[in-house]
Amino acid sequence: MNRELALSELTPAYAVALRLRDQGVDHAAIAARLDLPVEAVPNLLELAQAKLDTLLALPVVESD
Amino acid sequence: MPSTASRSPWPLVGRHEELALLARELERPASCGVIIAGAHGVGKTRLRGEALARLRRDGWLIREVTATEAAATIPFGPLAPLLPEALSMSPLDVLRHSVRELRHERGNGRLVVSVDDAHLLDAASSALLHQLASTQTASLLLTARSGEALPDPIVGLRKEGAIGWIELQPLSRTEVEALLGQALDGHLDAGTRYELSRLSQGNVLFLHELVEIGLGSGALAERDGVWRWEGEPVAAGGPLEAIQQRLRPLSAAQRGAAEALALSEPLPLDVLERLAAPAVIRELEAAGVITTSTVTERYRRRWQVRLAHPLYAEALRGGLTPLRRRELLGRLGDALEATPLRRGDDSSRLAMIRLEAGQPVHAESALAAARWMLGSGRFDTAAALARAAVDSGAGFPAEIALSRAMTGLRRPEEAQAVLEAARPVGAAQAADLALASAQNLHHGLGRADRALEVLSEALDRLPEDAASELIVTRALFELSAGRLGTAESLSTAVLERAALPLAAQIGAIGVRGLALAFSGRPLQAVTALDTGVELLRDSPELLATRSTLLTGRWMALCFAGRIPEAARLAAEVHDRLVESSLEPLRGYWTGLVGWAALLSGRSRTARSWLEEGGSICHRYMAGGGHVVTVEGLLAQAASLRGDLRRAETALAAARAAVVAPPTEVPWVDLCEAWVLWAQGEAARPAQAALRAAAGWREVGFSSLEAWALHDAARLGDLVGAHRLVLLADCCEGDLIPALAAHVRALAAADGPGLERISLDFERMGLTLLAAEAATEAAEVHQKAGMPNRARVPMLRSAALTADCEQSGSPVIARVATRRALTHREFQVAQMASGGASSADLAARLGLSVRTVENHLQQAYSKLGVSSRAQLAVVLATVPARVE
Numbered sequence: 021m022n023r024e025l026a027l028s029e030l031t032p033a034y035a036v037a038l039r040l041r042d043q044g045v046d047h048a049a050i051a052a053r054l055d056l057p058v059e060a061v062p063n064l065l066e067l068a069q070a071k072l073d074t075l076l077a078l079p080v081v082e083s084d
Numbered sequence: 085m086p087s088t089a090s091r092s093p094w095p096l097v098g099r100h101e102e103l104a105l106l107a108r109e110l111e112r113p114a115s116c117g118v119i120i121a122g123a124h125g126v127g128k129t130r131l132r133g134e135a136l137a138r139l140r141r142d143g144w145l146i147r148e149v150t151a152t153e154a155a156a157t158i159p160f161g162p163l164a165p166l167l168p169e170a171l172s173m174s175p176l177d178v179l180r181h182s183v184r185e186l187r188h189e190r191g192n193g194r195l196v197v198s199v200d201d202a203h204l205l206d207a208a209s210s211a212l213l214h215q216l217a218s219t220q221t222a223s224l225l226l227t228a229r230s231g232e233a234l235p236d237p238i239v240g241l242r243k244e245g246a247i248g249w250i251e252l253q254p255l256s257r258t259e260v261e262a263l264l265g266q267a268l269d270g271h272l273d274a275g276t277r278y279e280l281s282r283l284s285q286g287n288v289l290f291l292h293e294l295v296e297i298g299l300g301s302g303a304l305a306e307r308d309g310v311w312r313w314e315g316e317p318v319a320a321g322g323p324l325e326a327i328q329q330r331l332r333p334l335s336a337a338q339r340g341a342a343e344a345l346a347l348s349e350p351l352p353l354d355v356l357e358r359l360a361a362p363a364v365i366r367e368l369e370a371a372g373v374i375t376t377s378t379v380t381e382r383y384r385r386r387w388q389v390r391l392a393h394p395l396y397a398e399a400l401r402g403g404l405t406p407l408r409r410r411e412l413l414g415r416l417g418d419a420l421e422a423t424p425l426r427r428g429d430d431s432s433r434l435a436m437i438r439l440e441a442g443q444p445v446h447a448e449s450a451l452a453a454a455r456w457m458l459g460s461g462r463f464d465t466a467a468a469l470a471r472a473a474v475d476s477g478a479g480f481p482a483e484i485a486l487s488r489a490m491t492g493l494r495r496p497e498e499a500q501a502v503l504e505a506a507r508p509v510g511a512a513q514a515a516d517l518a519l520a521s522a523q524n525l526h527h528g529l530g531r532a533d534r535a536l537e538v539l540s541e542a543l544d545r546l547p548e549d550a551a552s553e554l555i556v557t558r559a560l561f562e563l564s565a566g567r568l569g570t571a572e573s574l575s576t577a578v579l580e581r582a583a584l585p586l587a588a589q590i591g592a593i594g595v596r597g598l599a600l601a602f603s604g605r606p607l608q609a610v611t612a613l614d615t616g617v618e619l620l621r622d623s624p625e626l627l628a629t630r631s632t633l634l635t636g637r638w639m640a641l642c643f644a645g646r647i648p649e650a651a652r653l654a655a656e657v658h659d660r661l662v663e664s665s666l667e668p669l670r671g672y673w674t675g676l677v678g679w680a681a682l683l684s685g686r687s688r689t690a691r692s693w694l695e696e697g698g699s700i701c702h703r704y705m706a707g708g709g710h711v712v713t714v715e716g717l718l719a720q721a722a723s724l725r726g727d728l729r730r731a732e733t734a735l736a737a738a739r740a741a742v743v744a745p746p747t748e749v750p751w752v753d754l755c756e757a758w759v760l761w762a763q764g765e766a767a768r769p770a771q772a773a774l775r776a777a778a779g780w781r782e783v784g785f786s787s788l789e790a791w792a793l794h795d796a797a798r799l800g801d802l803v804g805a806h807r808l809v810l811l812a813d814c815c816e817g818d819l820i821p822a823l824a825a826h827v828r829a830l831a832a833a834d835g836p837g838l839e840r841i842s843l844d845f846e847r848m849g850l851t852l853l854a855a856e857a858a859t860e861a862a863e864v865h866q867k868a869g870m871p872n873r874a875r876v877p878m879l880r881s882a883a884l885t886a887d888c889e890q891s892g893s894p895v896i897a898r899v900a901t902r903r904a905l906t907h908r909e910f911q912v913a914q915m916a917s918g919g920a921s922s923a924d925l926a927a928r929l930g931l932s933v934r935t936v937e938n939h940l941q942q943a944y945s946k947l948g949v950s951s952r953a954q955l956a957v958v959l960a961t962v963p964a965r966v967e
Contacts, residue, residue: 031253031286055231059242060121060249063105067250070101075258 026075034068041065094267094292096134098259099127102250106135109248110196110225116217116241117224119202119234122252125289128227129200131252135225136198145195147186147222151204159208162199179212187221198225203232210235217241254286263288264311267295271692273312273699274674276304278662280313283394290327290395308695327399334373337364339400342373344416345391346400347409348433353387358419365389413441432456436465439472447476454485459666463492463704480506480513484520491520492668492704496528511550518542519557526561527708530743536561552578552588559595563602564709566746566783572599590616590629597636601643604786604815609640631657631669638676642683643787644817647849651680671700675714682717685852685888687724694718698734707741712748715741716755723762724891731759750779754792761799761894769894770801777804786811787820794823798856799894802831818848826857835864839877846884855884856895863899912936913943917955 214237284291298304341360432453450473457466467489473482490499563571593616600609641650678693715738722731757772773796793804812824829837842857858881865874
C-alpha cells in the first residue's frame with residue numbers, strides 16, 4: 021500500500037496531523053487545527069504514525 | 085443467534101497501537117500515569133478496561149472507580165470505595181491517611197488508581213489523586229470526555245507533562261469493518277459495511293447501537309451466509325439515547341432547522357437561511373450540531389450545511405410525526421424553489437421533496453429526478469417520479485422513464501404496456517421507443533429474438549443520425565446471441581461514423597472490446613477498451629457508462645493471464661460502486677471480485693462475494709447474463725467447498741436465468757461439470773465440460789472454449805488436448821498457451837514440463853492450478869522411480885495448496901486416490917494430522933505404538949510429506965469421499 025492510500029485509510033484526525041507535521045507545522049498549530057490541548061499532540065502523532073506503519077506493512081490485498 | 089452475537093462483549097479491534105502507547109506511557113520515567121480522552125462512545129472505558137486487565141496480569145495492584153455527577157456533590161464521594169472509614173477526619177487528614185493506607189497496601193509492588201469519567205471528579209478527590217501521583221504512590225489511569233473541563237489538580241499534572249494524554253480517535257473505516265466481521269462472526273455485505281461505517285463514523289457505541297437495532301428489528305440478518313441490512317438504516321424511534329440526549333436541549337427554532345437538514349442534507353446555506361434566522365444557524369454550529377463547508381461549483385464558491393453526525397439525521401427523522409414531516413417538506417420545497425437552482429441535482433431534489441409532501445411537481449424537475457433515480461437503481465422512487473412527470477404533462481420522455489423503471493422493478497409486462505401506449509414524435513423519439521422496447525423484451529421478458537426484430541424494424545425506417553445507439557444495442561444483443569463476427573462488425577461500423585454521440589461511442593467500444601476478448605484477442609481488447617476509458621477521463625461521474633468498458637477490460641485481463649491486475653480492477657470498481665449506490669451494477673462487480681478470488685483458488689472468499697453478488701443481482705434482474713454468470717460461479721465455488729446442496733441450488737438458479745442460450749448454456753454446462761464432480765460422478769463431469777467447449781466453439785468464443793477444454797482435462801478427460809493446442813496458436817496473451825502447455829505436458833507425462841507450467845500458473849495468480857500442476861509433476865517423477873525429484877514439487881504443491889483455503893481439487897484428489905492409502909493408514913494419518921501423539925493413537929485404536937508409527941510412515945511416504953503439519957495440508961485437499 022502506498023503512503024497516500026494509507027493516509028486516506030486513517031481516521032481523519034490522524035491523517036490531518038501527519039500531513040501538517042510533514043509540512044513542518046508545529047504542535048501548537050496542529051493542536052489548534054484539531055481543537056486539542058497541545059500536550060495531546062505528541063501522542064496523537066505517535067499513534068497516527070504507528071497506525072500508518074501498520075497499514076504500510078500490510079500486503080497488497082487484491083480483492084477482499 | 086444474532087441477538088447473542090450482539091449481547092456478548094465485542095472484541096477489542098483497532099486499538100493495538102493505543103494499548104502499546106499506554107504501556108509505554110506508564111513505564112516512562114517520572115510518569116504519573118495517563119489520561120484517555122475522547123468523545124462519548126469512542127471506546128475510552130473499553131480501552132481502559134483492557135489496559136487494566138493487562139496491568140493486573142503483569143502484577144500491578146489495581147484500584148478502580150467511576151466518577152458520577154451524583155457522587156461529585158460529596159467531597160471524596162467518587163473515591164469513597166478506596167478510602168478508609170474516616171467520618172470524623174478533616175479533609176486534610178483524609179488525604180494524608182489515604183495516601184499512607186494505599187502505600188501500605190501497595191507494599192513493594194506497583195499500584196494504579198483508575199477513574200472512569202474523571203471530568204466528573206470533585207475538587208477533594210482530584211486533590212487526592214494529585215497527591216497519590218506526585219508522591220509516586222500510584223500511577224493514574226483516567227478517562228475523560230473531550231471538551232469537558234478537568235479539575236485543576238489534574239490539569240496541573242497535564243501541563244507539567246507528568247501525566248500523558250491520549251486523545252482517542254474513532255475507528256477508521258477498515259477497523260470498523262474488521263470489528264463488525266468479528267462481532268457478527270461472518271461475512272458482511274459490502275453495502276452494509278459501508279453504511280454502518282458511515283452512520284457510526286467510527287464511534288463504537290453508535291456502531292453497537294446500530295447493530296442492536298438491526299438485529300432487534302430483523303433488518304440485519306444473515307442470509308445465505310452473508311450478513312446484510314435490508315430496509316431503512318435506522319428504525320424510527322430506535323434507542324439512540326446518546327443522540328437524543330444531545331439534541332434534547334435544542335430550542336424550537338434550532339430543532340426546526342436541524343429537522344429540515346435531516347430531511348434533505350446537505351442544504352445550501354442560503355436555502356437554510358430561508359428556514360431559520362442566521363443567529364439560530366450560528367448557534368447550531370457552535371453547539372456542534374451542524375457543520376458548514378464550502379464547495380466550488382462552476383468557478384463559484386458555495387456554502388453548504390450538513391448535520392455534524394449522520395445519526396443526528398436518523399434520530400431527528402425518527403422523531404417526526406407525519407404531519408410535522410409534511411409541513412417541513414412543504415417549507416423546504418418553498419425555500420428551494422425561491423432560491424436560484426445552481427446544481428444539476430437541485431431540481432431533482434425539489435421534485436422528490438414536492439412528491440413526498442404531496443404537492444404538485446414541476447414536470448421537468450420530476451423527469452430529471454426520475455432519470456437520476458434510474459441511474460442509481462432506485463426503481464421504486466424512479467417510477468413514482470416518472471408517473472408524477474407523466475401526470476404533470478412531461479409526455480413521451482416521462483413515459484420512457486416510467487417503462488424503464490417498470491423493467492427495473494421486474495414488471496416487464498407493465499413496462500411493455502406503457503411503451504405500446506407511448507406516441508413518439510420525430511425520429512429521435514422513435515429511436516428511444518425502439519431502444520426501450522428492445523431492452524425490455526431482452527432483459528425483462530427474455531424474448532431475445534423479438535428484441536432483435538424490433539431493432540431491425542426501427543433501423544429500416546429511421547435516418548442514420550438517429551440510429552447509432554440502436555446499432556450498438558443490436559451489436560450487444562448479437563454478442564450475447566453468440567454472433568461475434570456480427571457484433572464486432574456492427575460496433576466497428578458505428579465507430580467509423582462522424583459526430584458520434586459519446587454514449588454510442590462508448591457503447592460501441594465496449595461491445596467491440598468484449599468481442600475481441602471472447603474471440604481470443606484479449607491484448608487487442610485491452611488496447612481498444614483503454615481508448616474508451618480515456619474518452620471518459622474527464623467525466624469521473626459517468627461510472628455506469630465506464631463500467632461497460634471496465635467489464636470488458638476485466639475479461640480481457642483474465643484471458644490474457646493477468647489475474648492479479650483483474651482482481652485489483654474488480655476491487656476498485658466495486659468500492660466505487662458501493663460509495664455511489666449504483667446497486668444493480670454493484671451486484672455484478674461483487675460477482676467479478678468473487679470470480680477473481682475463485683481463479684486464484686480462494687474458494688471460501690469467492691463464495692462469500694458470490695453469495696453477496698448473486699443476492700444483489702436477483703434483486704434487480706429476473707435473468708440474463710449477469711445472473712447466469714454469478715450463480716454459475718457460486719455453484720463452482722460451493723462445489724469446491726464440498727457444499728453440494730448450495731452448489732445444486734445455485735446451478736438451478738443459473739439455468740433458470742438463461743436468456744441467450746447460445747452463450748449462456750455453455751456456461752451453465754461448465755458449472756454443472758463442477759457440481760457433478762462434487763457429487764462424485766466419474767465420467768460425467770468431463771463430458772459436461774466438453775459440452776461447454778463445443779457450445780462455445782460454435783459461437784466462436786475461443787477464450788472460453790479453451791478454458792472449458794482445460795477444465796475437462798482437470799476433470800480427467802484429455803480428448804480436447806489437440807484442439808486446445810490449436811487454439812493456443814491463434815489466441816493472444818499468456819493464459820491460453822499455458823493451459824495448452826499444461827495439457828500437453830500432462831498427456832506426455834512430462835514432469836519437468838509440469839513443474840515449469842506450475843511456475844507459470846503461479847506467476848499469473850492461478851494458485852490452485854499451480855498446485856495441481858506441481859502435484860502432477862511429483863506424481864510423474866514418482867512413477868518414473870525418482871522419489872527425490874518428486875520431493876520439491878510435492879512440497880511446492882503443499883505450500884500452494886495452503887493458500888487455497890482448503891479448496892477441493894479433482895487433480896489432487898485423483899493423485900491421492902492413486903496413492904491409495906489403506907483404510908488404517910488414512911485413519912492414522914487423519915488422527916495424527918489433528919495433533920494426536922503416536923501413544924494416544926495406539927491407545928485409542930488398540931494397536932501398538934510401533935504399528936501406529938509404521939502406518940504413519942507409510943502414509944508419509946505415499947503422500948510425499950515429512951511432517952504432521954504437511955500431512956494436515958495435504959489431507960485438507962482430499963474430499964471426504966476419497967476417505
